[in-house]
Amino acid sequence: MSDEREPQGEPLTPEPANEPEDFGLEPTERAHREAEERQFIEPETDEGAQELHPRSQTGAGELRTEVGAVLRLPEGGFVDPSDIDIERRDDQTMIINMGPQHPSTHGVLRLMLELDGETVLRTKPVIGYLHTGMEKTGEELTYVQGATNTTRMDYLSPLANELVFSMATEALLGVELPPRATWIRMLMCELNRISSHLLWMATNGMDLGSTTMMIYGFREREMVLAFFEKTTGQRMNHNFIRPGGVAADLPDGWQDDIDIICDTVLARTYEYDELLTGQPIFRERTEAVGNISAEEALALSLTGPMLRSTGVPWDLRRTMPYLAYDKLDFDVIVGSYGDNFDRYSVRLNEIRESIRMVRQIADMMPPGDYRVQDRKVTPPPRARIDESMEALIHHFKIFTEGFRVPEGEVYVAVESPRGELGCYLVSDGTSKPYRMHIRAPSFVNLQALPLLLRGGLMADAVASISSVDPIMGEVDR
C-alpha cells in the first residue's frame, strides 16, 4: 500500500508483530470484534456495556431480568412465564433511551426501554451519573465530619441520613443519648418525612400533568424548610443530627411554629384529596398501573411505601422501633393492590400520620440536654473555652482529630421516607470509619422498575417511575 510513495521499500513505521488481521473491517466493527474476543478470553465476568441490547444479543437469563421476570416466589415458581414472550424478533420492537436528562426522571436517571408500539416490554435503569464516591469519601472523614457527607446522599430527607450515620456511630461508641436529643431527632425526622412526601406529591403531580399540585407541594414543603432553617441554619444538608446528639436546641417558640405547620399542612392534605384523590383523571391514570405483588416486592428487597403499598405492614418505626417511636401512637399505612394509586395514598396518609406524631412529640418533648455530656464525644460548651485551657485543647482535638471509636462492625437501619435506610459501619479503632456503606432505599427500589413498567404504556411509565420516588443522589451516592 505504501509502495507508490516509497519505492525504496522499508515503511517508516514498522508493523507491530502480532497485529490481528483486519479483513477489511471498519474501525467500529473491529472494536466490536475485539470487545467480543476480550469477553471470550475473560469468561469469569461478562463486564460489558450497561445498556439494553437488542434481544438477539442478550442472554436468556439477562433478558428475563430485564423484563422483571426472575423472581423466586415462595412456592418456588417464577412469575407466570407465559406472560413473557422471550421469542420476539428484533425488528418488531424498538429500543429507546429516556434520560439521563429527562423532565420525569427526577435527576439523572437514564432508562432504556424496549417498546412495541406504545407498550413497554423491557426496561433497564442505567445509573451512576451522579456517582461521587461518597462511601469512599466517608472513609477519609472523621466521625465528626461524617454526617456532613451522608446528609448529602438523599437530599430530600437529609436528616434521616444523618440519623442513621449517627446511630451507627453511637452504637459502636456505646453512648446513651439524653431523652431530649432523642425526641428532637424524632421531631426533625418526622417533619422531614412530611417535607419529603410533599415534594414527592408535587413531582408526581407534575409527571401526571397537574402543575397545580406541583406548586402546592412546593409551597407546603417550604413551610417545613423554613422551620429547618430556623432550627439548623440551613434548608437542606443540615448536619444537625450528629454523633452524640443534635447540633442545637430547638429555637424559642418552636411549639408555635410546629402548630402552624401541622394545622396548615393537615388542612391542605384535604385540599389534595379534592385536587387529586377524587379526581377521575388522576384515578384513571394511577389505578391498576404499575402493579406489584407483595411476594415480588419482598423478592426484590423493596421497602418503605413501595412495600407497604402491597399490603405488607412493615415499618421499622413500628416493627423494629428505634429512638422512642415505641412511645408514639401512630398507624402503619398499607395499601392493597400495590399500584401507583396505592403508593400515592400511602404517602398522602403518611403525611397525616407524621403530623399526628409531630403533635405528640411536641406535647411529650422532655426537658434536658440536647446532646450527650460525654466529653469524649461532645465538644465543651463555648463559655468553658474562654476560661479553661483544657477545654480549648479538647475542643481543638475533637474537631481536628476526632474521637476514637472502638473496633467493631454494626448495621443500623432506620425508616427513611423511601424505605429502609441502613448504614453498615466498620471501625478499626481510629477516628475515621474503616468502611461506611449506606444501604440506600432508592437504589434498591429502582430494581422494581422493569417489573412496574412491563406491559404498561409509555405514558404510564412516567407515572410509575415517579411512584418509586427515586432520589438520584442516594441511588448513586
Add this chain to the structure above:
Amino acid sequence: MSETTPTAAPPATPSGVLPDVPRLPDRLVDQLAFPGRDTYKRMVGAFRDAGFELCADLCAVDYLIHPGRSLPEGVAPERFEVVVNLLSLSLRQRVRVRVQVPESDPVVDSLFDIYAGTEAMEREAYDMMGIIFRGHPDLTRILMPEDWEGYPLRKDYGVGRVPVQFKEAPGPR
C-alpha cells in the same frame, strides 16, 4: 438497630437446616454467621427457608490494612469480606452473613437465585470492590463507567486530591 436485648431474641435458625458454621452473638442483636465460600449460598438459602424473606443489604469490605478483626475460631481472615444482611419480617429479626473472600480468587456464588433483589447490590459490590459473583445474570459495572479501570473502594485504590492553596496565588504580572 432494634432495641430488644439479645437474650429476648429467639433462635432464628432451626437446628439441622443450616450447615454447621461458626457463629458469633453480636452485641447489637443481629446474629452473625460466618460460612465458608462453599457453604455460603446453601446457608443463605436455608435462612430464606427459615423465614428471612428479605435481603436487606449486601456489601463488601476490604480488610487490606486492618487484618485483625474479631472472627470466631476456625474462620481464617481473608482480604475481602462479603456482608449480607438478611431481614425476617415474620420473626422481626436480622441476621448478618459474613463470607471471607481471598484476594487471589475473589469469587463467590451469586445470591440472585435466592433473592432477586441482590441483583443491583452484587453489581455494586463488583463495581466497587471487584468481587465476582458466580451466576449473576448481568455482572457489569453499575455506578462507574463501563471502561473504568480498578475498583474504587479497595483500600489500595488512591483517593484523588486537590491541592489546597493557602496563600494568594502569584498573579500574572
